[in-house]
Amino acid sequence: MNRDIIVLGSMNVDFVVRVKRRPAVGETIHGSEFSIFPGGKGANQAVAAAKLGGNVAMAGRIGDDVFSKVVLDSLAAAGVGGELIVTTPNVPTGSAFITVDDTGDNSIIVIAGANGYCSKNDVDTLRPYLEKAKILMLQHEIPMETVEYAVQAAKQCGAMVLLDPAPPVSLPRELLSGVDVLTPNAHEAAFLTGRQVVDVESARLAAADLLAAGAKAVVVKLGADGLVYAQDGKFGSIPGHRVQAVDTTAAGDAFAGGLAVALCEGKSLEEACRFANAVGALAVTRKGAQPSMPERREVEGFLGN
Ligand code: RIB
Numbered sequence: 001m002n003r004d005i006i007v008l009g010s011m012n013v014d015f016v017v018r019v020k021r022r023p024a025v026g027e028t029i030h031g032s033e034f035s036i037f038p039g040g041k042g043a044n045q046a047v048a049a050a051k052l053g054g055n056v057a058m059a060g061r062i063g064d065d066v067f068s069k070v071v072l073d074s075l076a077a078a079g080v081g082g083e084l085i086v087t088t089p090n091v092p093t094g095s096a097f098i099t100v101d102d103t104g105d106n107s108i109i110v111i112a113g114a115n116g117y118c119s120k121n122d123v124d125t126l127r128p129y130l131e132k133a134k135i136l137m138l139q140h141e142i143p144m145e146t147v148e149y150a151v152q153a154a155k156q157c158g159a160m161v162l163l164d165p166a167p168p169v170s171l172p173r174e175l176l177s178g179v180d181v182l183t184p185n186a187h188e189a190a191f192l193t194g195r196q197v198v199d200v201e202s203a204r205l206a207a208a209d210l211l212a213a214g215a216k217a218v219v220v221k222l223g224a225d226g227l228v229y230a231q232d233g234k235f236g237s238i239p240g241h242r243v244q245a246v247d248t249t250a251a252g253d254a255f256a257g258g259l260a261v262a263l264c265e266g267k268s269l270e271e272a273c274r275f276a277n278a279v280g281a282l283a284v285t286r287k288g289a290q291p292s293m294p295e296r297r298e299v300e301g302f303l304g305n
Contacts, residue, residue, distance in 0.1 A: 012043070038289065134159060183256055223248070
């Protein structure tokens with residue numbers, strides 16, 4: 001089956017605790033809640049895009065343990081195609097240990113598990129699908145050599161590349177020049193440019209650096225403060241939506257899913273950013289990664305369409 005959007009990346013099970021504050025070194029504190037959610041930046045982006053109406057397949061590696069079902073069921077329920085998912089024997093499914101505080105902010109430790117086995121050979125099996133796809137979405141929770149190889153493969157096959165550089169690592173020009181839209185958050189933009197990114201002006205400077213470093217377009221996400229986008233030497237900013245943040249986990253993944261669907265539908269980068277900005281805002285109003293992804297009609301209602 002042809003797919004418009006292929007997401008190559010991580011599938012995790014998220015183990016989430018809610019706390020008033022994070023414990024100091026050597027300290028024990030009480031949390032208020034423990035939950036298990038389907039997660040992983042790749043799978044979250046796939047679910048986000050599918051719930052918004054995208055024709056999406058997830059590609060990557062899952063373990064052969066009991067946790068794989070948590071993620072596979074969630075992908076299937078959202079309508080994400082699972083035909084490119086490989087089960088890896090004797091390896092655990094990727095996992096993430098997440099702390100969410102009373103403000104909704106999160107901190108995350110990821111254990112790669114099966115995601116770490118995602119290889120260049122896996123990318124080669126994707127080529128026939130990439131030739132028919134419009135967009136390949138990537139993140140940094142699979143080996144970077146696989147990410148780099150996938151960028152090259154997508155270019156050879158004529159697919160647009162959206163790269164969410166999370167968790168951040170240094171990106172060579174060769175890789176960046178194959179990226180059509182790079183979507184760092186403030187922390188990642190700071191890592192990639194060596195600048196402090198704290199507001200629209202500093203995000204604009206970071207975006208300019210990343211364009212100069214080879215990316216064709218850059219969107220720097222500023223959380224509640226919105227975003228800065230840059231393409232062809234032109235810059236714009238979009239303010240954040242005022243919402244009650246319950247859990248910011250996967251807000252960036254929601255944004256990426258929205259951006260991919262809108263670009264796939266032929267919207268301009270600015271229009272796609274406006275749509276994705278609303279998707280991300282709605283996602284922070286709910287708990288969990290994949291359960292927080294909004295449906296298309298909710299986003300349209302939120303935007304007053
Ligand atoms: O972006 C949020 C995601 O990061 C979580 O779902 C977790 O699995 C980690 O991959």
